Amino acid sequence: MRLKSVGMGYFLAVSDAISILNIAFGFLAILMVIDNNLIYASLCILLAVVFDSVDGWVSRKLNRVDPLGFGMNIDSLADIVSFGAAPMAILYSIGSSISSWAGYLIAIVCMITLVCGLLRLTRYNVIADKINYRGFVGLPIPATAIILVTYYLSGLFNIAVAAVLMLLASFLMISTIRYPKVDNYYLIGLGALMILLLILPIQVFIGPINLPALVLFVLALVYMFMTFLEFFIDDDMTFDRDKASDKVSNVREITESKVSSSVTNVKDVFKNMKDTINQISNEDLDVGLKEDAEEEKEKEEKEVKEAEIVEEVE
The missing domain is CATH 1.20.5 (Single alpha-helices involved in coiled-coils or other helix-helix interfaces)
Known part of the structure; x- marks a missing residue:
């Protein structure tokens, strides 16, 4: 490959610009955690989820040809920041504010979750073109981030429950359990509406409970456990x-x-x-x-x- 053919103009496409917005909001979430503004950090992660969902759709609509896998790699790098590092920064910030021992334990949970997310994204890049399955192998890392941030925003947050959920999500991310892509337009529309209600200055509460965040949290949990029984199915059935x-x-x-x-x-x-x-x-x-x-x-x-x-x- 000649040097002049490795310029960014040779690789970048419109969908990659959307992936850059994904990592930008992930980085903003980390900055918000440093400023101890965890609500805005959580909202930034939800916006990153929106951009992560849109980039693949744009790429398919534009019929992008990417033989070198540039788009796949930039998407995975953005995901590890927005849905790996940023949510774990939120969790560690909450744990360390309780006590130093809680901070140490939560730091271990955060590290395990981040490593499992990294392994899951790397495996996806390796096997994406080698399996005849349209969905995901292992829990997608954006689902892990959605579970954590919506649980925090719901008003029902408990650090111990959050730690258990993240450890379980870590196992599911590196498992061979198959998760389908969400193609139901009603569910997609409901999720987009809930995110919009969270971002806009509209208060939708029932007592201390943030209703849009709770709806997203429940939907994410259902998706997380919906194919858990496949763990007990023979591996030979894998596509x-x-x-x-x-x-x-x-x-x-x-x-x-x-x-x-x-x-x-x-x-x-x-x-x-x-x-x-x-x-x-x-x-x-x-x-x-x-x-x-x-x-x-x-x-x-x-x-x-x-x-x-x-x-x-x-």
């Missing part, structure tokens, strides 16, 4: 393009063998029929010739007898 190709090849080989065998059997049948017909024809011909020879012999004998009779009369 694998290579396995599917092998199965198709086996079916093709068996089919060709069956067809070849059938054709051979049909040929043998026709050959046997032809031999039988020829044999019958030859036998008929031999019988006919034999009958003709016998008639000729009888005719000759008759003529000889007639000649003898004539001679005796003379």
Whole structure:
């Protein structure tokens, strides 16, 4: 690859600009945590979720051709900041404000979650083009961030429950459990409306409970646990393009063998029929010739007898 062909103009597309907005709001969330403004930090992460959802849609609509995977890599790098580092900064800030021991324990939870998120994103980049499955393998890291920040904004936050949820999410991110993409427009519209209500200066509370945040939190939890039972399913059921190709090849080989065998059997049948017909024809011909020879012999004998009779009369 020539040096002039590695300029940013050669790689960047419109969808990458949206991914940059994703990481920008993730970085702003970290700055908000430093200023101890956790509500704004949580809202910045939700905005990053919006941009993360839009970049893939824009890329598909524009039919982007990205053979080098630049868009996939910039999206993953943005995700690890916005949905890995930023939410864990929020969680650590809350834990460290309780006590130093709580801060140490929460720091371990944050580190585990961040590492698992990194592993999940890296695995996705490696297997994205190698499996025949349209959804996600392992819990998507944006779902982990949504669970944490909406739980914090809901008004029901408990640091111990949050730590348990993040440890469970860490396991689910690196698992082989399949999660479908959310294509239901009603759910997408409901989620967008809830985020809009959280961002706008509109107070939608029932007592101390922030209703839009609670709705998003419940939806994220349902998505988190909806396919958890797949953990108990045999791994052989996982979609694998290579396995599917092998199965198709086996079916093709068996089919060709069956067809070849059938054709051979049909040929043998026709050959046997032809031999039988020829044999019958030859036998008929031999019988006919034999009958003709016998008639000729009888005719000759008759003529000889007639000649003898004539001679005796003379």
